[in-house]
Amino acid sequence: MKQVYIETFGCQMNKADTEHMLGLLDEIDYKHTENIEEANLVLFNTCTIRETANHKFYSQLGIVGKMKKQRCRDGVTPSLLLGVGGCAAQDKKEWLIKNFPYVDIVFGTNNIQNLPELVKKAESGKKVCEIEEELPYELPELPVIRQTKVSAWVNVILGCNFNCTYCIVPSVRGREKSRKPEDILKEVERLAEEGFKEVTLLGQNVTAYGYDLSSNYSKEKATFGHIPDDPEYSLAKLIRYVHDVDGIERIRFLTGHPFHVTDELIDTVAELPKACEYFHIPMQSGDNTVLKRMARVYTVEKYKEMVEKIRNKMPSRGVLQYAHAAITSDFIVGFPGETEEQFLNTVKIVKEIGFDGCNTAAYSPRPDTPSATWDKQIPEEEKNARLRYLNSVVNEVVGIKNKDLLDTIQEVLVEGTSKRNENNLSGRTRGNTIVNFDPTMAGFKPAIVGTLVNIKITKVKRWALDGEVVGN
């Protein structure tokens, strides 16, 4: 038996890809190890969204390269094969091969399915570099080895048709391509049989799911997100199909684009009990001029309209005393040309909307994206100062939102042992906030992993909540 160690950078899509890589490699007898010293094969599944992830990857690659050379010199077995996949490989294949000659395998985001074949070639002493510019016409169904037991990621659409001027995703991941609903349903049914209770439907732009499968889809019009009239397929329809799968108790989706958050989607989430009232919809800036230069194709007013619709449709549900649907966002500060006033508009909107959580980042110019070459790049110190200020506001806003949860009763899906206290369990609310609790409260059956329990929130911390069981 051989062993593979995979280091994953970046988003949930990359983590889901890693689970598929493990499934594919299992078919050629590579088992997963979390100990790099035992590995015969080390893979890096890379991300190029931000410079920090890139730096981390190159530094790790250097360390593993030295380890490989050392093993070679000492005649230590197992000898080591080194592979690089994901967005950095797709984007920089020649450069990687030239500058890191100890890398044996380079593969892209569009040909993960060929990984076993590439590893076999490398085992026979050949260096392999295989990148496909486009996804296969028929998306292959890939084997998978999950790293979780209760909640599973399910890729439903790959690529993105938008062209945000700071983003490298369209050039490394290509245009949107949806999986067929019947394939997704088979996967979800298998997950239910294996005991999973929650699925998160994933895509770089998951809210565009299905449009490219619809008969009146126009490839030309679809740039910048066009929605076909009366499409036969959509994320809302997919959620309905998944909702019918017995055993699955919760459905989430990630990551959406405001342009595609349709009334159909909002109504579906509001109507279906298994659909969690959780919308992660990146806004990126609170200023219309900046949004236009980012090519985000919506305005602040449109975004606010969307928030209002979501909150009006989902004020609270059943026994749960949750104020409204949870809405979270991503923001970039220090976009080229962003003035102090425009930045303060972002601060203002974060307070005004009252997000339940925000990922924030200083603008990081990505090679081959339009905005990377624009004038008026903001100096690093200024970007970092803006980021620090925005983060302090986000902490304040999220703190207030979390305080609203104090003394409310939340439905929590128990995911496992708490990271903070091994005697406690931990799970997530429908709004995706972590709750830690003692599973053995008097008067109730002990809560167990994989079940839904009602928890009264007793304490609010910055990133998590404490609670006690009030119902199984």
Ligand code: SF4
């Ligand atoms: S919507 Fe914009 S930021 Fe998101 S993946 Fe597509 S191009 Fe990138």
